Amino acid sequence: MDAAAIHARLRERFGEAIEGVDLEAKDPFVVVRAEAIAEVCRYLRDDPDLRFDCLSNLTGVDLKAENLLQVVYHLYSYPHRHSIVLKVTTPRENPRVPTVERVWKAANWLEREAYDLLGIVFEGHSDLRRILMPEDWVGHPLRKDFVEPEEYHGISTRRESLLRS
Amino acid sequence: MGLAGYEIEIERDRGSGLETEEMTLNMGPQHPSTHGVLRFVVKADGELMREAIPDVGYLHRSIEKIAEKVGYHGFMPYTDRVDYVAAMFCNQGWAMVCEKLAGIEVPKRGEYCRVIACELNRIASHLLSVGTMVLDIGATTPFFHAFREREKINDLLEELCGARLTYNYMRIGGVAWDLPPGFAERTLDFLDNFEPALEEFNDLITENKIYVERLADVAPVPPELAIQYNLVGPNLRASGVKFDLRRDEPYSVYPELEFDVPVGTGEAGTLGDCYDRYIVRIREMRESCKIVRQCLRQIPDGPVLAKVPRKFKPPKGDAYVRVESARGDMGWYCISDGTEFPYRTHIRTGSFSAMSIINEISRGIMIADLVAVIASLDIVAPEVDR
Numbered sequence: 267m268d269a270a271a272i273h274a275r276l277r278e279r280f281g282e283a284i285e286g287v288d289l290e291a292k293d294p295f296v297v298v299r300a301e302a303i304a305e306v307c308r309y310l311r312d313d314p315d316l317r318f319d320c321l322s323n324l325t326g327v328d329l330k331a332e333n334l335l336q337v338v339y340h341l342y343s344y345p346h347r348h349s350i351v352l353k354v355t356t357p358r359e360n361p362r363v364p365t366v367e368r369v370w371k372a373a374n375w376l377e378r379e380a381y382d383l384l385g386i387v388f389e390g391h392s393d394l395r396r397i398l399m400p401e402d403w404v405g406h407p408l409r410k411d412f413v414e415p416e417e418y419h420g421i422s423t424r425r426e427s428l429l430r431s
Numbered sequence: 432m433g434l435a436g437y438e439i440e441i442e443r444d445r446g447s448g449l450e451t452e453e454m455t456l457n458m459g460p461q462h463p464s465t466h467g468v469l470r471f472v473v474k475a476d477g478e479l480m481r482e483a484i485p486d487v488g489y490l491h492r493s494i495e496k497i498a499e500k501v502g503y504h505g506f507m508p509y510t511d512r513v514d515y516v517a518a519m520f521c522n523q524g525w526a527m528v529c530e531k532l533a534g535i536e537v538p539k540r541g542e543y544c545r546v547i548a549c550e551l552n553r554i555a556s557h558l559l560s561v562g563t564m565v566l567d568i569g570a571t572t573p574f575f576h577a578f579r580e581r582e583k584i585n586d587l588l589e590e591l592c593g594a595r596l597t598y599n600y601m602r603i604g605g606v607a608w609d610l611p612p613g614f615a616e617r618t619l620d621f622l623d624n625f626e627p628a629l630e631e632f633n634d635l636i637t638e639n640k641i642y643v644e645r646l647a648d649v650a651p652v653p654p655e656l657a658i659q660y661n662l663v664g665p666n667l668r669a670s671g672v673k674f675d676l677r678r679d680e681p682y683s684v685y686p687e688l689e690f691d692v693p694v695g696t697g698e699a700g701t702l703g704d705c706y707d708r709y710i711v712r713i714r715e716m717r718e719s720c721k722i723v724r725q726c727l728r729q730i731p732d733g734p735v736l737a738k739v740p741r742k743f744k745p746p747k748g749d750a751y752v753r754v755e756s757a758r759g760d761m762g763w764y765c766i767s768d769g770t771e772f773p774y775r776t777h778i779r780t781g782s783f784s785a786m787s788i789i790n791e792i793s794r795g796i797m798i799a800d801l802v803a804v805i806a807s808l809d810i811v812a813p814e815v816d817r
Contacts, residue, residue, distance in 0.1 A: 292531055292750040319658050323751065323762045325777040340751050340762065344658060344674060351751070372661035375787040376779070383495075398488040398816055407496060408775075 267315065269294030272350050275316070280306060293340075295351035303339075303354050304364040304390075310341060310350070311369055317345045321370035326380035328358075330410040335361045335386050356386065365391040383408040453481060458801070460489050466563065466805065467812020469786075475798055483793045483801055485786050490816040498765075498776035503529050503603060503743045506773070511597035513778055514814040516559055519545075519552040519588075520756035522601035524763040524778070527682065527752045529603040532745035532767050541605030541735040542684045547726045548591060548600055550719040551618070554625070555584040556757035557665075557712045557719075564709060564806035565636050568645050573636040580628055583621050590614060604737035615727045622720050629716060637713060646709060647700030650792040650804045657703065660788040663781045664759015666808055669695035669711045670703035676755035688725050690718040705800075705807035712809070744771055758782055758809055782814040 267275075273287040273296050283302035288295055298306050310318040323340040332355075339352040356363050365388040366373045377388040378397040385406035388394060396403065405412050414423055459470035468489040474482040494513055498506045510525045511518040523545055530537065537545075562577030585595040590611050592600035600606055636642050652662065657670040667674060675692040677685040693714035695707030749766040758781035768774040785808040793804050 292748055320661055322661065322753070322760070323764060323777065323779040325764055325775070325779075327766060327775045338749075338764070340764070344672065347679060370661070371656075371659040371791075372784055372787070375783065396488075398491040400488070407493065 267346065267348055269296070269350060272296070272310075272316065275313075276306060276309075279309060291351075293349075293351045295338075295353050297353050297355075300337075300354040300356050300363050303337075303352070304366055304369065306352070307339070307341075307366045307369045315346075316343065318343045318350065320344055321366070321372045321376070322349070324366075324373060324376035324380065326384035326386050326408070328384055328408060328410045329355070330358070333358045335384060337363050337380060337386060339366070361386045362389050363387070364389050367391055382406070385409065456798075458483075459486075466810055467815075469810075469812045469815070471789075471801065473798065473801070478797050478799070480793055480796055480798055480801065483790055485789055487786060487812070487815050490813040492813075492817065494817045495776050495778065498773050500772070502771050503745070503773060504741070506776075507602065508597065508599045511599055512813065513817055514756065514758065514761075514780065514782075514811055515596050516811050516814075517552050517556040517757035518596060518598050519549045519600065520754050520761060521778075522598060523549060523683075524752060524754040524756070524761050526601045526603050527754065528750050528763040528765045529743070529745065531750040531752055532748060532765060533603075533739075533743070535604050535737055535739060537605050537683075537737055538734045539684070539731050540609070540733040541737070543726050543730040544606045544610060544735055545601060546684055546688070547610070547618070547723055547730075548588065548598070548606070550722045550726070551584050551587060552598075553719045553757045554716050555581045555588075557716050558584075560757075560806075560809040561632075561709060561712055564803075564809075565642065567802045567806045568642060570636055570639075570642065573632060576628065576632050576635065580625055583625075587614070587618055587621060590617070602736055602739070603743060604739040605735045607736070609735050610730075618723060618727060622724060626717070626720060629713070633713065637710070643699050643706060646706035646803060646807065647704055649705040649800050650796055650807075651697075651701040651707075652703040652788065652792055654703070656788075656791070660791075661784040662759075662788060663761075663784065664755065664757070665711045665715060666708055666759060666781070666785055668692065669707040671695055671697075676753055676760055680753065682752070682754070684726075687729065688722050690722050693718065705803050708807040708809075742771060744769060756781060758785070758811065758814065778817055780814045780817070782808075782810045782812070785810055786815050 270289055276284045283299045285299055286297040310316050318341040320342040322342045325338045327336040329336050334355040335358055336355045342349045377391055380386045381394055382396040382399050454475045456473040458473055460468045470486040472484045494509055497509050510521040513521040558577040558581040562574045566574040589595050592598045652670045654670045654672050657667050671694055673692055673694045678692055693711050695711055699706040745767040747769045751764045754761045762779035764777040765773050766775040
């Protein structure tokens with residue numbers, strides 16, 4: 267099934283929660299309202315014509331100019347060999363998106379990574395801890411306004427350029 | 432090893448007042464069988480594992496953040512560091528996502544060069560995987576056999592691009608250099624010697640009864656669970672899912688090449704156990720040999736690199752590509768804001784999802800089998816952390 271057909275299906279079922287679609291993009295995507303993402307994903311996984319049984323990728327993006335954080339979901343279906351991209355946005359100050367961990371177990375770690383690096387809070391996640399950065403790290407490094415600290419536990423994060431000497 | 436008997440014994444102990452306490456053990460971060468720097472917090476009941484919680488991030492080098500600072504061309508050498516055991520695929524993933532963003536077509540000869548380099552790299556990576564796996568299990572000699580062959584591939588790839596591990600061979604739009612003179616003959620020479628050497632390796636260890644019994648029935652992954660956790664590549668195929676991006680979502684020149692997709696069948700015990708994950712890799716090496724031979728026969732003449740501007744500014748938009756790396760489907764996501772620097776890059780790797788499944792599949796197995804599970808999933812720690 268192509269993106270236009272999938273969008274029509276979602277639109278029919280979820281109405282206003284499906285906010286838009288871009289069929290011209292390199293990978294066509296559907297924009298979903300953040301509160302509805304878990305239900306939309308569950309439907310995409312369970313409907314016999316769609317059967318998106320694989321969460322191929324989940325990424326957070328900082329859209330600083332729009333004061334938003336975005337989560338991008340790349341779904342793939344092994345039985346039907348088709349794919350779709352979903353995007354949700356959430357305010358930068360209080361970023362909250364429902365977890366899809368109970369739809370695909372792969373989401374557990376991917377959401378932890380998005381939380382760690384961008385500070386997106388996935389509501390209902392069973393174990394939302396930092397995964398790549400140290401537990402006591404302050405801030406979320408992939409945010410566009412993140413300023414690298416001068417030091418971490420007395421270890422300097424600066425180094426003289428070898429080219430300058 | 433079956434554990435049904437042990438469980439009954441533990442139950443009996445509970446009644447007799449000889450209760451055992453759960454023990455929390457630390458494995459790593461520096462441990463010879465963790466294939467990089469990573470740590471497990473193991474909760475054990477005697478020899479049985481209740482939990483094996485992975486703690487990753489020791490090798491986080493913020494490669495995704497570096498991409499935002501160095502630009503599209505400049506990021507190519509950094510991609511080598513994502514997975515230094517199979518760096519060609521990382522090169523290819525990055526090149527392909529940039530080409531998709533900008534709509535660049537790679538010349539045919541360039542694509543063939545890529546496939547030759549990648550398949551040689553796949554053999555080298557699988558050799559490291561099976562070699563260190565037998566070493567983790569406790570057999571020393573086969574490891575040297577595997578590494579002897581891997582060194583020869585390193586020599587070939589060094590001829591091709593000047594480096595033995597961090598290749599930086601590919602460019603956006605093709606590859607940096609054409610095959611050097613005599614490369615085809617030397618590669619065929621290698622393959623002629625490698626195929627019998629692989630048989631020798633199989634005689635030595637693959638059919639060894641002790642080795643097989645050590646792996647059979649350990650930590651089986653049913654196909655539905657594998658997909659739930661997004662296991663990819665050989666790990667997914669070992670669970671019986673016949674899916675290979677090269678065949679099912681074809682890219683590059685793979686549609687012009689003939690090869691089989693080996694899957695696990697549970698031949699030594701249960702479907703998707705450690706032995707299946709091992710044997711799938713052995714069989715994939717043979718398929719890669721087939722592919723390299725076909726490529727060397729079919730490679731057309733022509734340029735290897737498309738004309739791509741130095742100041743590479745792809746149009747606004749985002750793209751996601753998937754490459755069948757040695758550790759399976761590797762996803763590269765990139766957003767362009769129309770400037771010289773990628774706005775956001777994300778790399779979803781095979782080891783990342785393989786690591787996340789360990790806790791679930793290692794409940795109830797012996798502590799000694801944890802190293803077999805890690806090795807059979809072919810985890811490369813830097814690829815988890817990026």
